[in-house]
Amino acid sequence: MSVRLTLEDVRVELGGNEILHGISLDVAPGEFVTLLGPSGSGKTTTLNVIAGLIRTSGGHVRFDGEPVEKRPPHDRDIGLVFQSYALFPHMTVGDNVGFPLRTRGISKGRRREIAERMLDLVHLPGMIDRGVRSLSGGQQQRVALARALAPEPSVLLLDEPMAALDKQLRETMQIEIKRIQASVGVTTVAVTHDQTEALTMSDRVAIMRDGHVEQLDAPEVLYRRPATLFAARFLGEANLLPVDAGRLLGFDAEVGARAGTAIVRPEELTLGERAHEQAPRIRASVRTTSFQGTRYRVECVHPQLGELVASIPPDVAPAAVAPGSEIEIACAIPAAIHVLADVVPPAEGAGAPSASKLAAA
Numbered sequence: 523m524s525v526r527l528t529l530e531d532v533r534v535e536l537g538g539n540e541i542l543h544g545i546s547l548d549v550a551p552g553e554f555v556t557l558l559g560p561s562g563s564g565k566t567t568t569l570n571v572i573a574g575l576i577r578t579s580g581g582h583v584r585f586d587g588e589p590v591e592k593r594p595p596h597d598r599d600i601g602l603v604f605q606s607y608a609l610f611p612h613m614t615v616g617d618n619v620g621f622p623l624r625t626r627g628i629s630k631g632r633r634r635e636i637a638e639r640m641l642d643l644v645h646l647p648g649m650i651d652r653g654v655r656s657l658s659g660g661q662q663q664r665v666a667l668a669r670a671l672a673p674e675p676s677v678l679l680l681d682e683p684m685a686a687l688d689k690q691l692r693e694t695m696q697i698e699i700k701r702i703q704a705s706v707g708v709t710t711v712a713v714t715h716d717q718t719e720a721l722t723m724s725d726r727v728a729i730m731r732d733g734h735v736e737q738l739d740a741p742e743v744l745y746r747r748p749a750t751l752f753a754a755r756f757l758g759e760a761n762l763l764p765v766d767a768g769r770l771l772g773f774d775a776e777v778g779a780r781a782g783t784a785i786v787r788p789e790e791l792t793l794g795e796r797a798h799e800q801a802p803r804i805r806a807s808v809r810t811t812s813f814q815g816t817r818y819r820v821e822c823v824h825p826q827l828g829e830l831v832a833s834i835p836p837d838v839a840p841a842a843v844a845p846g847s848e849i850e851i852a853c854a855i856p857a858a859i860h861v862l863a864d865v866v867p868p869a870e871g872a873g874a875p876s877a878s879k880l881a882a883a
């Protein structure tokens with residue numbers, strides 16, 4: 523039932539401007555791919571192209587190799603879940619879930635049967651006769667998902683499905699959606715600008731930037747081996763440190779490239795006393811420390827490297843990482859640091875913040 527979804531060099535023009543500049547994506551049957559990127563990078567436009575709601579000006583959209591770009595939305599066999607659930611408020615839960623089956627001429631009895639099965643799947647058993655107005659936001663979102671899945675679509679599209687939920691509920695629903703998607707095995711593309719959400723739900727994440735895909739990879743690969751500075755900074759925090767003549771500046775340690783930018787994640791830095799004797803180290807002064815439950819996030823400043831962020835296990839004495847103190851920061855395994863060869867670190871690296879995280883837009 524689930525299909526291979528392929529976008530080949532897809533271009534879109536809106537209002538005289540090219541918005542998508544050649545998007546290529548290959549989503550395997552049953553795979554969950556999330557489009558992640560800042561506001562305006564083209565995530566929603568890409569999703570709308572797959573749904574058939576926006577016309578392409580070039581390239582192809584294929585389901586199992588078959589071009590579908592000329593097919594209207596209702597002829598594409600797609601399930602859609604939006605941020606604003608778009609449930610029919612005057613209908614019962616069951617009628618909402620069964621709605622897409624009505625237009626396919628499926629009998630009332632059969633619709634009820636399918637709706638019951640779908641409501642079990644989304645963990646809302648016994649809710650079939652409830653009015654949707656009486657449901658919480660999270661429950662409404664489950665109904666929207668049940669409705670999208672009821673016709674057994676070839677492709678499921680999720681557009682910021684969690685945006686209207688509070689943080690705790692969002693985290694529960696991310697795991698729930700992943701569970702439901704995996705059990706149904708439907709090819710899925712989701713849009714989000716929440717990196718945790720992308721990491722939690724997806725088999726692979728496409729980082730989008732200015733109407734193109736910057737990198738498409740498994741979350742672990744994106745985090746450990748980002749292909750560009752943009753990808754490194756968009757997903758998680760990164761200390762971007764210059765590498766010159768094969769050595770990591772400041773730490774004076776040998777790394778795996780002659781010149782470029784080292785992507786040093788906060789957890790790759792630790793307190794000197796916790797590292798092995800030979801680990802290269804620097805002295806830095808602590809600017810701010812925040813306790814985050816499982817780690818201390820320590821922001822410090824080094825005269826040559828600028829601002830650095832280290833993630834320290836929570837069992838250190840708070841005084842050891844107190845703001846204003848001078849600490850020793852070690853880089854435990856310099857050889858394991860990912861270096862973008864021949865990529866010049868951004869100018870802000872010199873004496874200014876080098877640890878950066880693009881705010882989720």
Ligand SMILES: Nc1ncnc2c1ncn2[C@@H]1O[C@H](COP(=O)(O)OP(=O)(O)OP(=O)(O)O)[C@@H](O)[C@H]1O
Nearest residue numbers: 536537541559560561562563564565566567568715
């Ligand atoms: N109908 C339109 N006419 C002209 N430009 C448009 C239209 N719709 C979107 N755009 C532009 O296309 C670009 C991509 O928009 P899109 O909504 O796909 O981005 P996005 O990554 O989903 O952003 P967000 O996270 O804010 O939803 C933006 O610069 C936007 O201004």
